[in-house]
Amino acid sequence: MHRTKSRIFAIPAALAALALAGCGGSTSSSSETAAAAPEGEMTAVTISIPPSSFATPMYLGVEEGIFEKHGFDVTLQPGTSMAEMMPLLMNGQAQYIFADLHNTIIATEEGMPIAVGAPNGVNAESEPDGKGFANLMVAEDSGINGLKDLEGKKIGTNSINGQAQLDTTTYLESKGVDTSGIEWIAVPTQQAVAGLKQGQYDAITIAEPGGTAAMQGGGVKMIGSADAAMPGAPMFVLAAQESYLQEDPERAQRFQEAMIEANTMANNDRAAVEETLASFMELPKEIIGETVLPNFSEVPFEPAAAEPVIERLKVNGILPKDSAPDLEALFPVK
Structure with a gap:
């Protein structure tokens, strides 16, 4: 297995258990802390993620050299919830955070200057025969x-x-x-x-x-x-500050391409997945061997794909019925 010099913080078992559930400080922006690196050098990026199965592509990206190939020196920083990780994003301590799409939509409607930087989990197309995710x-x-x-x-x-x-x-x-x-x-x-x-x-x-x-x-x-509750709908993402994505579109696109490559590997290389799960989750081999992973998107999320997610938020009274999120702004990386 190819291992890079990127940094992975150790994750205690108690934190892993908590993250399986689901402010303040510096005012510097993420764009100031991770500007585009000179040619031939790596761009430093910190991703804040919960130590759950959803983190598998990010750990594969580090351990298999995928981020390095795309020009990124990635640090994986454990978090427990979007609410906890959002200040890290806004203070520039992280360039990307793991988020569910519906809370990302709600945050943008409340005026938070964030957008989707890369895809993560997507609903299955069909219900599993047995145990799902x-x-x-x-x-x-x-x-x-x-x-x-x-x-x-x-x-x-x-x-x-x-x-x-x-x-x-x-x-x-x-x-x-x-x-x-x-x-x-x-x-x-x-x-x-x-x-x-x-x-x-x-x-x-x-x-x-x-x-x-x-x-x-x-x-x-x-x-x-409930794996296929909304078949094929985007569900989980890596969110970033709008300004970080806008200031260097080429960098943003390279990062999304790296994540899609890592997502694809997570979907198709079970041996690598199990080795990676063992590296960051303190679980017995017999549990890792039987764990069902979520489906990871192998293509960028299309703005229109978020429409059923928004409609469900309206039906459940979580978003006002007259709200109209700007989907093009929500998915700026093509």
């Missing part, structure tokens, strides 16, 4: 045997109106489930399985590798997967 689980002895049994029940999820809740709601409604009586409860991911077994709620949304770990631990069963 974004799973719905119940206790084995719960008496819940199908999705319709969840009507009127309590479901634990990592954040209210977050990606997991919205995807699961969309998935359940596509299966004819009346979701109006479901009570959603915010539960830290590291406590979700224990609370499920104790009967604090009737089901949980759980992403990989947490789902694999829970099933190997016993006492739970999977009853569905």
